[in-house]
Amino acid sequence: MSDDTAMSEREVMHLESSDLERMDLEVVDLDLDDDSDAMVHRVNGWLEAVLRSFHEKRADDEHRAKWVAALRADGSRLRGVYERGGLPFATDVPVATFSHLTKRLNTGSRQLPVRMITDVTVAPTHRRRGIMRRLMTANLADAAAQGLPLAVLTASEGSIYGRFGFGVATHEDAVRIDTTSRFRLRERPDDGERIVIVDPDASDAVRTAYERFHEVTRGSLERPAYYEGWLRGYDWEEQGEDRAHRVAIRLDAQGRPDGFVAWKFKDAGDHREVSVGDLVGATPPARIALWQFVADLDLADIAVARTANLDPLPWAVTDPRVITTTGRPDHVWVRILDVAAALSARPWFADDEVTIRVRDALGHADGTWTVTASGGTAVVRRSAATADVELDVEALGALYLGDVRVDDLAEAGRIVGRADGIRRFAQLTDGGPTPHCATHF
Numbered sequence: 459m460s461d462d463t464a465m466s467e468r469e470v471m472h473l474e475s476s477d478l479e480r481m482d483l484e485v486v487d488l489d490l491d492d493d494s495d496a497m498v499h500r501v502n503g504w505l506e507a508v509l510r511s512f513h514e515k516r517a518d519d520e521h522r523a524k525w526v527a528a529l530r531a532d533g534s535r536l537r538g539v540y541e542r543g544g545l546p547f548a549t550d551v552p553v554a555t556f557s558h559l560t561k562r563l564n565t566g567s568r569q570l571p572v573r574m575i576t577d578v579t580v581a582p583t584h585r586r587r588g589i590m591r592r593l594m595t596a597n598l599a600d601a602a603a604q605g606l607p608l609a610v611l612t613a614s615e616g617s618i619y620g621r622f623g624f625g626v627a628t629h630e631d632a633v634r635i636d637t638t639s640r641f642r643l644r645e646r647p648d649d650g651e652r653i654v655i656v657d658p659d660a661s662d663a664v665r666t667a668y669e670r671f672h673e674v675t676r677g678s679l680e681r682p683a684y685y686e687g688w689l690r691g692y693d694w695e696e697q698g699e700d701r702a703h704r705v706a707i708r709l710d711a712q713g714r715p716d717g718f719v720a721w722k723f724k725d726a727g728d729h730r731e732v733s734v735g736d737l738v739g740a741t742p743p744a745r746i747a748l749w750q751f752v753a754d755l756d757l758a759d760i761a762v763a764r765t766a767n768l769d770p771l772p773w774a775v776t777d778p779r780v781i782t783t784t785g786r787p788d789h790v791w792v793r794i795l796d797v798a799a800a801l802s803a804r805p806w807f808a809d810d811e812v813t814i815r816v817r818d819a820l821g822h823a824d825g826t827w828t829v830t831a832s833g834g835t836a837v838v839r840r841s842a843a844t845a846d847v848e849l850d851v852e853a854l855g856a857l858y859l860g861d862v863r864v865d866d867l868a869e870a871g872r873i874v875g876r877a878d879g880i881r882r883f884a885q886l887t888d889g890g891p892t893p894h895c896a897t898h899f
């Protein structure tokens with residue numbers, strides 16, 4: 459952290475609680491291992507606040523139990539902000555929620571532990587008073603103090619999190635695919651593969667396939683525990699078993715799972731639709747074969763998906779117009795907390811030394827850093843050298859996984875410097891596969 463701009467973690471925490479106290483609010487960290495009635499009520503109220511904020515229906519006991527089990531399995535940390543007990547109508551439902559867990563991110567060269575931030579909500583009665591800002595600032599300070607090099611989240615709206623230093627680091631494709639006889643591959647994958655339709659509880663095979671995808675895919679995040687329930691057919695939104703949910707896995711030539719697809723059929727009135735909830739393949743042939751499997755589902759005309767990695771399907775079909783991209787939503791947002799640790803854990807694509815000036819209003823990444831890269835890796839250290847380029851921490855987060863090129867950010871005015879500095883920074887930074895993340899959180 460730069461000494462002049464950053465507040466210590468203790469100062470941030472103190473500011474958070476003293477400010478909130480002035481609003482007659484208190485911050486409580488929930489202990490998921492505490493079975494006392496008081497804590498169980500707190501946790502139930504916390505879940506209700508999250509569900510209410512995302513316009514989902516109230517939880518029943520079974521749903522609460524599943525949710526808490528998944529949170530426990532992930533070691534999730536829950537924080538709630540409550541009205542003080544003496545206030546009229548003060549309840550166990552907090553006015554704000556915030557949670558985090560730690561999982562590994564594939565940076566393209568390493569598996570890096572990262573803080574995943576989720577379930578950020580503030581009640582409409584308390585919005586725009588800076589409650590989320592206080593919780594976020596304190597949480598990022600805590601993550602930095604714990605030595606986590608970066609934090610990630612997915613955003614409900616695009617204009618909220620840039621101000622906290624998060625940059626869009628991966629995208630997804632929303633697609634509609636014509637699966638009638640128009641869908642034809644130029645060549646069917648022929649690598650000894652086999653696709654098997656399995657019971658939804660074949661979770662070992664699905665887990666193995668996902669792990670293989672995660673290990674080789676830049677931008678991939680380990681999945682939180684609730685995916686286990688979902689892949690077994692538990693619908694978290696509807697709070698019950700979804701008996702329309704089906705799963706198939708792909709086995710490679712050695713019989714090991716290297717991909718899977720989860721889908722369900724929907725009669726959409728004017729057309730018959732297959733909704734693809736998950737399609738994950740560790741290799742391009744695995745992904746192509748799984749899409750062909752989707753197209754082979756009879757009595758359906760259209761497949762609809764929001765997918766992490768469509769590649770290389772558009773190039774593998776005889777008629778590329780069978781695929782309509784209906785959107786390219788942002789997915790994972792990256793917030794760099796420790797520049798040296800984060801940047802030395804990503805791949806580099808030239809042998810050179812470039813000095814960057816990073817601006818960070820919260821302090822964590824603020825400063826001047828020299829990246830000395832050779833043979834694909836880099837040593838990154840604080841520096842007193844004159845910077846070749848200057849950017850803010852949000853732009854650095856967007857660059858981190860290679861989703862956007864330096865030139866694009868420079869043309870948008872997000873990276874500044876002399877032309878030669880930008881060119882060398884681009885040669886050093888840009889390259890490698892497009893990042894993909896198949897995890898929603």
Ligand SMILES: CC(=O)SCCNC(=O)CCNC(=O)[C@H](O)C(C)(C)COP(=O)(O)OP(=O)(O)OC[C@H]1O[C@@H](n2cnc3c(N)ncnc32)[C@H](O)[C@@H]1OP(=O)(O)O
Pocket residue numbers: 511512575576577578579580581584585586587588589590591592611612613614615617618621
């Ligand atoms: C990672 C996730 O969990 S994403 C899910 C986020 N949650 C939701 O979308 C649920 C519904 N919405 C909410 O619960 C709340 O409106 C929240 C959490 C988005 C915002 O909480 P608030 O306490 O109102 O935010 P707070 O007052 O701290 O605002 C912090 C800053 O973000 C800005 N901001 C807050 N919400 C929005 C928004 N929806 N769009 C744009 N800017 C926003 C504020 O203007 C403020 O800016 P400033 O500090 O630079 O002046």
